[in-house]
Amino acid sequence: MNKKKNRLGPGVRLSITLLAVVGIASLLAPLLAPYGPNEMGPAINHAPSADHLFGTDSMGRDLLSRILYGGRASLCIGLMAAAISTGIAMVYGSISGMSRRWVDRGLMGFADLMLSVPQILIVVFLQAVFGKSGYLSLALSIGVTGWMAMARIIRNEVRRIRETDYVTAARMMGGSFGYILRKHLLPGFLPAVLYAAVSSIGAAMMTEATLSFMGLGLPVAEVSWGSLLSDSQNALLSGSWWIILIPGIVLIGTLIAIAALGEQVRKGNTRLHSNL
Amino acid sequence: MNSRIENRKNPGIRRSRVGAAAGGLVRGLFLLLVLSLVVFFLARACPGDPLRSWYGDGVDRLSAAQKETMRRNLGLDRSLWMQYGLWLRNLFQGSLGISLKYKRPVTAVLGSVAGNTAILGLLAYVMTFLPAFRIGSSCALKEGSRKDRRLSRIAVVTGNIPSFFLGLLLILFFAVKIRLFPTGGAYSYGMAHSLPDRIWHLVLPCAVLVLEHVGYYGLMVRNLLVEETRKDYVLLHKSQGIPREKILRKYCMKNILPGMIPAMTMAVPHILGGTYVVEMVFGYPGLGTLAFESALYKDFNVLMAVTLLTGALVIFCNMLGEVLSAAIDPRMRDDAADFREVDYE
Numbered sequence: 001m002n003k004k005k006n007r008l009g010p011g012v013r014l015s016i017t018l019l020a021v022v023g024i025a026s027l028l029a030p031l032l033a034p035y036g037p038n039e040m041g042p043a044i045n046h047a048p049s050a051d052h053l054f055g056t057d058s059m060g061r062d063l064l065s066r067i068l069y070g071g072r073a074s075l076c077i078g079l080m081a082a083a084i085s086t087g088i089a090m091v092y093g094s095i096s097g098m099s100r101r102w103v104d105r106g107l108m109g110f111a112d113l114m115l116s117v118p119q120i121l122i123v124v125f126l127q128a129v130f131g132k133s134g135y136l137s138l139a140l141s142i143g144v145t146g147w148m149a150m151a152r153i154i155r156n157e158v159r160r161i162r163e164t165d166y167v168t169a170a171r172m173m174g175g176s177f178g179y180i181l182r183k184h185l186l187p188g189f190l191p192a193v194l195y196a197a198v199s200s201i202g203a204a205m206m207t208e209a210t211l212s213f214m215g216l217g218l219p220v221a222e223v224s225w226g227s228l229l230s231d232s233q234n235a236l237l238s239g240s241w242w243i244i245l246i247p248g249i250v251l252i253g254t255l256i257a258i259a260a261l262g263e264q265v266r267k268g269n270t271r272l273h274s275n276l
Numbered sequence: 277m278n279s280r281i282e283n284r285k286n287p288g289i290r291r292s293r294v295g296a297a298a299g300g301l302v303r304g305l306f307l308l309l310v311l312s313l314v315v316f317f318l319a320r321a322c323p324g325d326p327l328r329s330w331y332g333d334g335v336d337r338l339s340a341a342q343k344e345t346m347r348r349n350l351g352l353d354r355s356l357w358m359q360y361g362l363w364l365r366n367l368f369q370g371s372l373g374i375s376l377k378y379k380r381p382v383t384a385v386l387g388s389v390a391g392n393t394a395i396l397g398l399l400a401y402v403m404t405f406l407p408a409f410r411i412g413s414s415c416a417l418k419e420g421s422r423k424d425r426r427l428s429r430i431a432v433v434t435g436n437i438p439s440f441f442l443g444l445l446l447i448l449f450f451a452v453k454i455r456l457f458p459t460g461g462a463y464s465y466g467m468a469h470s471l472p473d474r475i476w477h478l479v480l481p482c483a484v485l486v487l488e489h490v491g492y493y494g495l496m497v498r499n500l501l502v503e504e505t506r507k508d509y510v511l512l513h514k515s516q517g518i519p520r521e522k523i524l525r526k527y528c529m530k531n532i533l534p535g536m537i538p539a540m541t542m543a544v545p546h547i548l549g550g551t552y553v554v555e556m557v558f559g560y561p562g563l564g565t566l567a568f569e570s571a572l573y574k575d576f577n578v579l580m581a582v583t584l585l586t587g588a589l590v591i592f593c594n595m596l597g598e599v600l601s602a603a604i605d606p607r608m609r610d611d612a613a614d615f616r617e618v619d620y621e
Contacts, residue, residue: 109307118552120549125579128570128574213438236459255436259436
């Protein structure tokens with residue numbers, strides 16, 4: 001229990017390294033990838049070998065190259081969606097937290113209502129409305145459906161902070177809503193939000209992967225880690241385990257690393273000793 | 277603030293349990309109305325002819341005059357708000373239009389698969405929470421032990437495996453490699469009413485859902501319990517010589533229930549959403565498979581209906597959760613918001 005607070009544990013260090021590697025590799029995909037993402041070769045359904053480190057799929061495309069290029073889409077959409085939902089949550093939660101009781105109730109009621117439909121269903125709905133889509137619209141539909149829980153956290157924090165004397169003082173001196181938000185609320189709820197924001201990157205990536213897996217995400221020509229797995233029905237039939245396992249492990253590894261990072265951000269403030 | 281003043285003024289007046297339930301019902305209905313509004317305008321925002329989505333491809337064979345009459349019947353010549361009103365009226369009469377893909381009334385399409393989802397979702401829910409309480413309490417009992425520390429790690433890992441991928445893994449191993457379970461579907465051909473066959477088909481999808489969520493909720497139970505053990509009454513019970521396990525399982529467990537019930541109601545949309553994804557992976561004929569297929573075919577009537585039905589179910593479960601909370605914890609009752617400050621009867 002008596003961990004030193006300032007030192008990063010090995011798990012966190014590993015996560016940061018992994019994320020850095022994945023991030024840089026995706027960024028440099030055109031330089032690093034041995035083949036093009038949609039380049040078809042003669043080797044079909046080949047198991048991992050020296051030529052194709054991660055093997056090839058049913059159309060002879062190199063899996064390593066596809067994973068590198070796919071990382072761009074997955075990470076990019078994850079980050080964009082998380083940014084969108086964090087932004088909405090911050091504004092919405094702050095407004096709700098600063099408003100009168102009945103406005104607050106109405107706003108939180110609406111957030112609860114949005115929470116009552118599973119996110120995946122709303123995203124699927126939005127995707128059907130948007131039609132086949134690019135990075136931005138996909139990030140948008142994931143982002144605008146994923147802010148509710150975070151907004152509630154922020155709202156609770158704002159409610160707590162607004163009762164403090166320094167906020168009262170700022171209001172007395174005529175500080176505007178924007179000023180109080182920037183100067184007093186933001187620093188106050190940032191620690192709580194940071195954890196939620198980091199986890200929302202992982203959640204968004206998972207949603208993107210699920211959508212692309214089902215064929216409701218990016219168009220076929222665009223590769224993401226999820227769309228790589230949408231090919232898996234064929235792979236199941238032909239028993240090509242690498243087509244399923246390797247992209248999956250990359251995806252899960254990244255998600256776990258993000259979760260570990262989020263866990264690190266959250267600070268535990270429980271009492272150390274049990275009475276039991 | 278207001279309620280506190282009122283309470284102080286009339287401490288004798290209390291809303292009855294029935295009154296509170298009726299209030300909750302009204303609020304639930306209101307929420308549903310808002311949801312239907314959102315869903316309706318979303319669906320209308322999409323490209324495509326509403327006439328076609330309502331009556332199906334048969335529209336192509338109609339004359340212009342016939343189309344005009346139908347348009348008028350559906351109110352498509354009127355404002356969006358009027359259209360919404362008409363749509364709502366149809367909804368109350370039990371009509372949600374025609375499914376574009378299945379060429380049948382939406383209610384019939386939904387009715388044919390809703391049961392399958394209910395079975396899978398309910399089973400997964402129960403199978404998640406029974407072990408979660410068990411795991412959580414046994415970890416809290418051995419707080420800080422290797423087993424306890426392992427739980428949070430396992431929960432992080434399982435919680436971060438996308439359920440579609442976990443499903444694929446299980447299919448790859450249990451259905452393709454060792455052929456123990458079927459790769460998908462709800463029953464073998466012609467065996468729709470055979471219970472063992474259905475259970476056999478439920479094992480893998482249910483396993484995915486349970487594995488996905490049990491760690492998370494187990495950890496939640498564990499954390500609430502650990503927090504509970506810091507309280508003074510635990511010390512008191514201990515000094516009375518009550519065994520640790522009994523304190524934890526009998527007293528602490530009771531006290532974390534008010535914290536767990538909201539989490540368990542929040543779990544309904546989570547597990548339901550998970551169920552939808554898992555259905556898709558396993559080709560299990562349920563609401564989820566239906567919803568995703570409808571999204572692919574832009575069958576908005578079905579999509580709207582599934583969304584509304586899901587929302588209604590979750591709102592109902594939320595209400596149930598509130599009633600349960602109020603029943604077991606007096607502090608949760610609406611009329612006793614300031615229970616601690618005002619009176620102890």
